[in-house]
Amino acid sequence: MADFKLTILWSDWLIYLLVVTLAIFFINLARDAVTRKRWRKVFVSPLGSASFLVIVFYVAIALLDSVHFRLPLQQLEGSDTVHYSQEVNSLLDLTLQDLRGNDEKTYSEPFAIYSFAKENRTLDSGQVVRDFPRLEHAGSHLPTGKPASADIFERTMHALVVGALLTLALWLLIWVLRWGLGLSSGQGLQASAWLPWKSILLTLGALVLVSTWVMQLGGYYHILGTNKVGQDVLFQAIKAVRTGVLIGTLATLLTLPLAVGLGIAAGYFKGWVDDLVQYVYTTLSSIPGILLIAASVLLIDVYIETHPEQFQLTAERADFQFLALCFILGMTSWTGLCRLLRAETLKVSQLDYVQAARAFGVSNGRIIGKHILPNVTHIVLIALVLDFSGFVLAEAILSYIGVGVDPSMASWGNMINEARAELSREPVVWWSVAAAFSMMFVLVLAANLFADKVRDAFDPRTVG
Incomplete structure (x- = not known):
């Protein structure tokens, strides 16, 4: 009998495609000396390298949560048919x-x-008394009379020792790889000496220590407490990483073709093209964004309710609603970047070398690709990362008003939505909101810091 049944959702395919695309991007990057030099300016910065590692850590969690499978149910006596659970699990x-x-x-x-x-x-x-009962799992291993604080301290020290050993092993592995790659290029350890290794190693060490500490103590205590139904809040916050990474990335990428294509076309060709593009994004901008998104999401909900046969699993229904939300956010949020690119293209298209290229009969496509696009890349990069942050926060707002992702899907927005009543009680249940806020804050901060370094490296006014 099979031990599991692999279940691949549409969002899983998209995150696999995203990772493959990034791998191809970095492979092609190594072949282009000019682009490689610009990206080198990003990673030579300690802040740029550290924030990139934090983003990679979040993406790694999202990848682990994107390998889904279903476990088999107990087989009936005399039956050879294998039935699988409706619950979809992940690595x-x-x-x-x-x-x-x-x-x-x-x-x-x-x-x-x-x-x-x-x-x-x-x-x-x-006698019947009203008291705080002992938790069923947290602290159940404690012997009678031993305080929890002493046990937490002991296990924390053990986790830090294990984490330190793993960190040292990781640093040693990196040193060996650097030495090996350096020997193959005849440069020894100097092959990658330009990287800020102190910042990289410290960031990796911090991530390993935190992960080890969570894994060591998570089985004995609820590190961030539990919610109303007794679920571990830290687990819910970590599960929501996949939703945050995907909704920020997919919605942001969906804005790119429309914003870049229409913005540059309007600023470069002018005339009726400019009038048409301005009419479209002005009309769309005049509609309140939240109302437009809410109306679109409600239409998706109606479609799901009227076509239940298309969604055999709860996870499939939640995944469809999630992808629809990404699409709606992307299609309603491209106007700001489009307006910026139109204005920048109007300015760049009047520069002497662009006018000279036109006079020599260079095609419009080549002028846009060689002269216009490189000069607006820094605007695209910084706007996309700001949009990424905005989409992550927008999901929280939409879930708060009940039109976000499916309630069965773990997300920071759903955590905040469920915790809003907890903030008005006495004493306050603060840890659910704090967990969601902290995870969002770290991701958004790392993305913005990395975007600043990318902007500095690709801005034509700073490129040397």
Whole structure:
């Protein structure tokens, strides 16, 4: 009998395609000396290299959560047919099994061993008291009388030692690879000496230490507490990484063809082309964005409800709604970048060397590709990363008003939506919002810092 059934969602294909595209991009980058020199300016910066590693770490989590499968159900006696569970799991679920499987009844604070809410308990004497019950999983390993704080400290020290050893092993592996690559090029360790290795190694060490600490303590305590139904908040925040990475990336990439194509065409050709493009993006900009997105999402919901036969699994329905949201966000958010590119193209097209190329009969396509596009690339890069941040935050806003991703899909927006009532109670349940905010903050900050370095490297006014 098969141990599992591989299940590939449409969003899984897209993230695989994204990773392959990035790999091809970096392979082609190595062949272009001019572009390689510009990107080298990005990674020679300690801040640029560190933020890039953080982004790669988030993408790695999203990849682990994009390998989906279904486990087989118990086979009936006398039957050869194998039926599979309707629940779709991922490699990330297996990796974080300790965090995922230790559900409690309701809220509990970070590192707590007692519930956050009081319950009626009957003592051995028959007396009924109202008290904070002991959690079922968190701290259940503790021997009688041992305080949780001492055990947490011991396990933290053990996790840091293990993480330090793994970090040293990783640093040694990097040193060996540097030496090997340097010998093949005849330059020894100087082959990549221009990289800020101190910043790279410290960032990798911090990521390894944090990951090791979470893996070591996550099976014994709820590091960021539990939510209303007793699920581990840290697990939910990590599961939401895939949603944040994909919605920011896919929606951003969908804006690129329309914004770049129409913006440059309007600024370069002028005349009726410019009038038509301005009419389209002015009309679209005049419609309130949230209302337009909400109306489109509600239409998708109606389609899903009227065609249930097309979605056999809950995960397939949630995935379709998620991709539709990415498409809607992309199709309604290209106007700002298009306006910027039109204005910049109007300026660049009047430069002497562009006018000289026209006078010598160079084709419009070659002028746009060789002279216009390189001079607006820095605007595209910085605008796309700002849009990425905006889309990640927009998902949280849309989920808050009930028109975001499916409630069954883990996302930072759904976490904030579920926690909004928790902020008005006394005492305040703050850890769900804090977990979602922290994960979003790190991703958006790393993306913006990396974008600043890319902008500095590709801006024609700074390229030497």
